[in-house]
Amino acid sequence: MKKVTFIHAADLHLDSGMAGLRHLPQPIFSKLRESTFESLSSIVDAAIAHSVDFVVLAGDLFDAEDRSIRAQIIFIKEMERLAEKGISVFAVHGNHDHMEGSWVHLPLPKNVHLFSNQVETVEFITESQTSVHLYGFSYHSRHVYERMIQHYKKRDGADFDIGILHGQLEGESEHGAYAPFTISELAVKNFDYWALGHIHKRNVIQNEPPIVYPGNTQGRHVKETGDKGCYLVQLSEKGAEMTFINTAPVVWSERELNCEEADSFQEIYSKCLDLIDEEKMTGQAKILILTLQNTDLPPKDAAAIREGELLDLLKEHEAEGEDGFIWIADLLVNERKKWNKEKLMSESAFFAEMFHAAVDLEGIGGSLELLYKHPEARRFLQKQSEDELDSISKEAENLLMQLLYQS
Ligand SMILES: [Mn+2]
Structure with missing residues (x-):
């Protein structure tokens, strides 16, 4: 044949x-x-x-x-x-x-x-x-x-x-x-x-x-x-x-951890350690972006996570970069939504305008336009794809919700 x-x-x-x-x-x-x-x-x-x-x-x-x-x-x-x-x-x-x-x-x-x-x-x-x-x-x-x-x-x-x-x-x-x-x-x-x-x-x-x-x-x-x-x-x-x-010796990866049941910093910490252990079973070195979903913690515990204390703890064990390391590069938190964006926007012109401004894709593109037109900078920059702009806008929205929640 x-x-x-x-x-x-x-x-x-x-x-x-x-x-x-x-x-x-x-x-x-x-x-x-x-x-x-x-x-x-x-x-x-x-x-x-x-x-x-x-x-x-x-x-x-x-x-x-x-x-x-x-x-x-x-x-x-x-x-x-x-x-x-x-x-x-x-x-x-x-x-x-x-x-x-x-x-x-x-x-x-x-x-x-x-x-x-x-x-x-x-x-x-x-x-x-x-x-x-x-x-x-x-x-x-x-x-x-x-x-x-x-x-x-x-x-x-x-x-x-x-x-x-x-x-x-x-x-x-x-x-x-x-x-x-x-x-x-x-x-x-x-x-x-x-x-x-x-x-x-x-x-x-x-x-x-x-x-x-x-x-x-x-x-x-x-x-x-x-x-x-x-x-x-x-x-x-x-x-x-x-x-x-x-064949990649190091793989970039994103994972979500549902934290609905966790009531404290300690519980979330041990959940994260479990996840790291689970990832280690594969033997593949990874750089992970971890998103904690649906957290609902007492204010002090939530603040400790927000201020990076949890991320610092998780990094401690992995900084040597030994074979099959799991490095958490970033920790994102999606707090359980107590406030609903659509509801806020429909009830108040102020909120409506604020959300529009923060998550407006064209606005983001427009603000970056100056940078892309800069003769030196443009040589090094690639235009953001719609997906990327979309994720910037989602991040902005999350941040807004978090700030509102804290206030
Ligand atoms: Mn290429």
Whole structure:
């Protein structure tokens, strides 16, 4: 039977600086700084363990266009481990590690094929004589406005055709700076697998034939939650089989704890410890954002939590960052609603106006506009998505309710 087995990963962002996390205890911050490399190492382990035919890396291998020498050397070493096992690598550069950046070029081992800045086709024949055509291109600079998808042309003669594309699936809020494409543009190519990169959230856009964003290989902040890793893919005459493999040494996660039954600080504290113990059973190191739901505590106990005493206690045991640590990065409290927002707004014009002002999405966007227009700041900032604005507005609403409750 004709078949090919490969690993599809993208957005490794090697040597990601983990911006904004320096406040974490040193051992935990160090683990995060090494995590992108560790994840790559686990991907290589998986490729070897499953004796894949090749590995596809769909862009953003490095976090920065001036990729560090250390990042390159670690990458090269990992690629050499694959070379020793006769495993090829097909990689493209994305918007983060585009080819125009200035860096010290270290030669890559021969098993790594890097696609040029034009769409090219590479033929690969497996040991069992299955032929594969791989199509891809690398970003020549940070932005690629061109619809590169139009240059992907299926070449006859292969058992399987795999498209590698670092780019943006077009949706509602697009600006088209990252080799934009639509699902139908991919579908008409009649390929057997689309190995996408660029979007950091894992997403199997379509199953048959697969169109897949594997997501990045290591979460770098609270918005990149959940397991991160790569897909092990097998294409055969029977179709595609995909298995997700978690390779992230540290996972970001959000959890809720229902505190309805808890009457004191102590009870909530022990509930939190139980939750940490439960999380520890998995052995997976985690950075958790914990939300206490429906708390209803005596004022002193509630104040102690609000002022951070509970969070400090929970952090105490984990600051060493030993294997499988559970670090509570933030503790949010949703007090049991004694006051209802809708009721307040309908009864009083003052409250109505206050809530409108605080949670007005357009207002938030408008206030940030100045910042985004600032010539220096705009280089570093990405526009907030509607989801993000939405969560800012929810936070504002919660804060308001809490302030009202305390007054
Ligand atoms: Mn990326």
